[in-house]
Amino acid sequence: MLITKNVSFKYPKQEEQYFPDINLKSGGSLLITGASGKGKSTLLYLLSGLLKPSHGDITFNNISIPSLSENERDHLRGTQMGIVFQNTSFIQSLSVFENVQLSGWLANKKKIRKDEIMYFLSSLGIDDVAHKSPEKLSTGQRQRVSIARALVHQPALLLADEPTASLDDINTDKVAKLLLDCTLSFNTSLVVVTHDQRLKQFFSSQIKL
Numbered sequence: 001m002l003i004t005k006n007v008s009f010k011y012p013k014q015e016e017q018y019f020p021d022i023n024l025k026s027g028g029s030l031l032i033t034g035a036s037g038k039g040k041s042t043l044l045y046l047l048s049g050l051l052k053p054s055h056g057d058i059t060f061n062n063i064s065i066p067s068l069s070e071n072e073r074d075h076l077r078g079t080q081m082g083i084v085f086q087n088t089s090f091i092q093s094l095s096v097f098e099n100v101q102l103s104g105w106l107a108n109k110k111k112i113r114k115d116e117i118m119y120f121l122s123s124l125g126i127d128d129v130a131h132k133s134p135e136k137l138s139t140g141q142r143q144r145v146s147i148a149r150a151l152v153h154q155p156a157l158l159l160a161d162e163p164t165a166s167l168d169d170i171n172t173d174k175v176a177k178l179l180l181d182c183t184l185s186f187n188t189s190l191v192v193v194t195h196d197q198r199l200k201q202f203f204s205s206q207i208k209l
């Protein structure tokens with residue numbers, strides 16, 4: 001469902017970065033590791049269509065992402081992908097629950113049931129802060145809200161950038177298990193980029209940049 005071939009990318013005034021090929025099946029999972037500055041976030045932006053490769057192709061369910069217009073890429077990303085960014089922002093006037101609910105609504109124009117939202121929040125150990133404003137949460141709690149927000153519409157592809165960076169071992173375990181559970185329950189394909197070595201034990205398929 002997600003295939004990359006000979007992808008490279010060049011920021012202005014920087015050297016071209018070359019990325020290994022990816023071939024991810026529906027419901028498959030892939031961990032991409034690498035030291036700081038190796039291009040992990042850049043690769044995630046390329047996979048999501050936020051950046052266009054300088055060379056090579058990225059296909060998602062046989063659609064060449066770089067060939068799409070910006071609007072088409074926005075639509076594909078909004079409806080079929082869930083993205084957990086390293087630095088997330090929320091609508092501060094809404095509660096955690098409402099932020100997650102809104103994300104589901106924007107993706108599918110469908111109201112997500114309360115019990116479905118609470119399933120994600122409780123799997124991530126943040127059901128007790130559902131009524132709070134995200135600005136009242138710790139960094140690790142906010143990180144988990146962003147994961148719930150990315151998963152709530154059950155995307156075909158979930159892309160996560162350092163989803164466990166601010167988490168202790170127990171919560172890292174919870175996040176890894178929920179992400180992998182979703183690949184089974186919703187047939188979501190999963191790509192995680194990280195330098196968190198603790199995640200290695202959970203993924204059978206791994207690439208090092």
Ligand SMILES: Nc1ncnc2c1ncn2[C@@H]1O[C@H](COP(=O)(O)OP(=O)(O)OP(=O)(O)O)[C@@H](O)[C@H]1O
Nearest residue numbers: 011012014034035036037038039040041042043195
């Ligand atoms: N907007 C940008 N303009 C120019 N160069 C950039 C830009 N963003 C990233 N880079 C460069 O591209 C390279 C890869 O950056 P990237 O953020 O993808 O790495 P990373 O592996 O995710 O790093 P980290 O683990 O520190 O987040 C780095 O050399 C970085 O300086």
